[in-house]
Amino acid sequence: MIDLPGRTALVVGASRGLGHGIATGLAEAGASVVTVSRTPVEFARPAAGAGTVRTEVADAGDAAAAGLLLDRHEPDIVVLVAGASPLMRPLQHHTWETFSVNWETDVRIAFHWLREVLLKPLRPGSRVVVVSSGAALAGSPLSGGYAGAKATQRFITAYAQDEAGRAGLDITFTAVLPRITPLTDLGRAAAQAYAARSGQSEEEYLKQMGDPLTPDAAGTALVDLVRRDAAQVAPAYLLTGAGLKKLP
Numbered sequence: 001m002i003d004l005p006g007r008t009a010l011v012v013g014a015s016r017g018l019g020h021g022i023a024t025g026l027a028e029a030g031a032s033v034v035t036v037s038r039t040p041v042e043f044a045r046p047a048a049g050a051g052t053v054r055t056e057v058a059d060a061g062d063a064a065a066a067g068l069l070l071d072r073h074e075p076d077i078v079v080l081v082a083g084a085s086p087l088m089r090p091l092q093h094h095t096w097e098t099f100s101v102n103w104e105t106d107v108r109i110a111f112h113w114l115r116e117v118l119l120k121p122l123r124p125g126s127r128v129v130v131v132s133s134g135a136a137l138a139g140s141p142l143s144g145g146y147a148g149a150k151a152t153q154r155f156i157t158a159y160a161q162d163e164a165g166r167a168g169l170d171i172t173f174t175a176v177l178p179r180i181t182p183l184t185d186l187g188r189a190a191a192q193a194y195a196a197r198s199g200q201s202e203e204e205y206l207k208q209m210g211d212p213l214t215p216d217a218a219g220t221a222l223v224d225l226v227r228r229d230a231a232q233v234a235p236a237y238l239l240t241g242a243g244l245k246k247l248p
């Protein structure tokens with residue numbers, strides 16, 4: 001098990017939702033956390049003896065942001081959570097611009113940050129987690145290019161792992177695919193749209209999905225993941241309210 005006190009974790013996309021829970025969980029486990037988001041956010045002061053949270057206001061999709069922030073903070077752990085909320089409507093009601101929003105945000109962010117992690121490179125033993133989506137496994141017919149963009153995030157996380165291995169860099173890359181949860185802005189809009197499409201109330205739709213993933217539970221799962229020995233870490237996991245499940 002890896003100790004988090006003394007380690008710096010950079011969480012990209014942490015002003016709300018799952019990223020906020022992940023940043024809070026890492027700080028409570030003792031890490032020095034740096035958050036990145038476009039809007040400023042206040043975090044509750046972690047309990048005595050826990051880690052710290054500092055915030056950076058930046059657009060993570062900006063080509064210069066990744067290199068600059070990695071150089072400034074020299075993190076041991078990088079968690080890419082940031083993503084755009086897709087417009088929820090059937091394919092024919094999308095424009096190319098609404099269809100491609102997650103390619104222009106989520107994939108762009110993963111591309112810039114993974115590239116900079118490899119070029120820098122992060123120090124040996126570093127961990128990189130990319131938050132993709134369960135939609136990457138089954139599709140998401142109401143959210144345009146979202147599922148494909150999230151699948152591409154998973155692919156390029158594996159590409160980065162391969163490049164790191166070829167270059168002899170001891171960096172571990174993992175994709176985490178959360179299942180839809182109504183407890184964030186993004187997930188609530190998606191749950192409402194799918195409930196309406198299936199003629200169910202939002203409550204009925206969510207009931208069949210089991211316990212929802214909370215931002216706190218996402219934080220607990222990520223702490224568990226980054227504390228595991230690298231040899232025990234799989235390339236990808238599904239994340240539900242019940243925790244992480246290794247993907248084949």
Ligand SMILES: NC(=O)c1ccc[n+]([C@@H]2O[C@H](COP(=O)([O-])OP(=O)(O)OC[C@H]3O[C@@H](n4cnc5c(N)ncnc54)[C@H](OP(=O)(O)O)[C@@H]3O)[C@@H](O)[C@H]2O)c1
Nearest residue numbers: 013015016017018038039060082083133180181184186187
């Ligand atoms: N909630 C779900 O049901 C669910 C399911 C599967 C996967 N996911 C994935 O999990 C991740 C987090 O989702 P969420 O539900 O927590 O979403 P959310 O509540 O909408 O939060 C998104 C976060 O990303 C940040 N962000 C977006 N664009 C950014 C940019 N260009 N630069 C910096 N930060 C940026 C936002 O901060 P600012 O707006 O302040 O910049 C915010 O902190 C996403 O990648 C999403 O696709 C979510």
